[in-house]
Amino acid sequence: MKIGIMGGTFDPIHNGHLILGRDAREALDLHRLIFIPNHISPHKLAAVPAPPELRTAMVRVAVEPEPGFEIDEIEILRGGPSFAIDTVLHLRSLHPGADLFYLIGEDNLAELHTWRRVDELHRLVQFVVMARGDPSAPHPYITLHQRRVDISATEIRSRIATGLSIRYLVPEKVREIIEKHQLYREAPSS
Numbered sequence: 001m002k003i004g005i006m007g008g009t010f011d012p013i014h015n016g017h018l019i020l021g022r023d024a025r026e027a028l029d030l031h032r033l034i035f036i037p038n039h040i041s042p043h044k045l046a047a048v049p050a051p052p053e054l055r056t057a058m059v060r061v062a063v064e065p066e067p068g069f070e071i072d073e074i075e076i077l078r079g080g081p082s083f084a085i086d087t088v089l090h091l092r093s094l095h096p097g098a099d100l101f102y103l104i105g106e107d108n109l110a111e112l113h114t115w116r117r118v119d120e121l122h123r124l125v126q127f128v129v130m131a132r133g134d135p136s137a138p139h140p141y142i143t144l145h146q147r148r149v150d151i152s153a154t155e156i157r158s159r160i161a162t163g164l165s166i167r168y169l170v171p172e173k174v175r176e177i178i179e180k181h182q183l184y185r186e187a188p189s190s
Contacts, residue, residue: 001031001032001095001097001098001099002028002029002030002031002098002099002101003030003031003032003033003034003091003095003098003099003100003101004021004024004025004028004030004032004033004034004100004101004102004103004128005033005034005036005087005088005091005100005101005102005103005125006021006024006033006034006035006036006103007035007036007037007038007075007082007084007087007102008036008037008038008041008105009037009038009041009044009047009049009055009153010035010037010055010058010059010153011049011050011055011153011157012050012055012058012153012156012157012170012174012178012183012184013035013037013055013058013059013062013063013153013170013171013174014151014152014153014156014169014170014174015149015151015168015169015170015171016149016150016151016152017035017062018062018063018066018069018171019147019149020103020130020147020149021033021035021066021069021103022066023147024101024103024128024130025068025069028101028128030068030101031068032068032069032070033068033069033070033103034070034071034072034091035059035062035063035069035070035071035072036071036072036073036074036075036087037052037055037056037059037071037073037075037076038075038076038082039052039075039076039078039079039080039081039082040080040081040082041081041082042081042082042083042116043111043114050181050183050184052076053076054177054181054183055076056071056073056076057177058174058177058178059071061171061173061174061177062170062171062173062174072091074087074090075087083115083116083117084102084115084116084121085115085116085117085118085120085121085124088100088102088121088124088125089124092124099126100124100125100126101125101126101127101128102121102125102126102127102128103128103130104127104128104129104130105129105130106129106130109129112127130147151169155169156169156170156184157184160178160183160184160185161184161185161186166178
């Protein structure tokens with residue numbers, strides 16, 4: 001069995017995540033792609049994301065209609081900073097014979113060496129880098145997936161704060177949650 005893992009803050013999840021997830025699922029012939037919203041990103045400790053229960057709800061409604069996509073709330077339920085190694089060890093215990101593929105955005109590649117126990121993590125998963133914008137230099141042990149989708153959660157939050165539309169950037173049900181709870185109305189701090 002081949003299982004893909006896409007972790008992140010998902011603040012908010014957007015169509016770029018879903019497009020790249022679908023591409024990875026098809027290109028790698030993944031049986032499942034698990035979206036794992038983190039509780040607190042250890043690389044974004046100064047940032048205050050939307051409440052975890054709302055980010056989880058947005059991920060749930062975004063992946064619900066897509067066969068083979070699912071959500072796992074392990075990092076939300078665990079609380080505190082979310083470390084990929086802990087989550088992968090948990091998934092490995094649930095699926096001991098599975099091939100695990102950890103999807104990361106190319107914008108996270110430069111920080112990969114700072115991830116907790118990254119060498120052990122690399123032994124447990126095959127990293128798949130989802131390219132965005134201009135490609136960086138290839139990393140020696142990471143597969144580079146080439147589709148370019150230039151949608152970012154930062155842009156979406158900024159558009160909301162300035163009163164611009166996010167239509168076509170997020171699934172409609174995600175937009176409804178954002179609107180209902182009036183998320184991202186304040187301009188991002190610099």
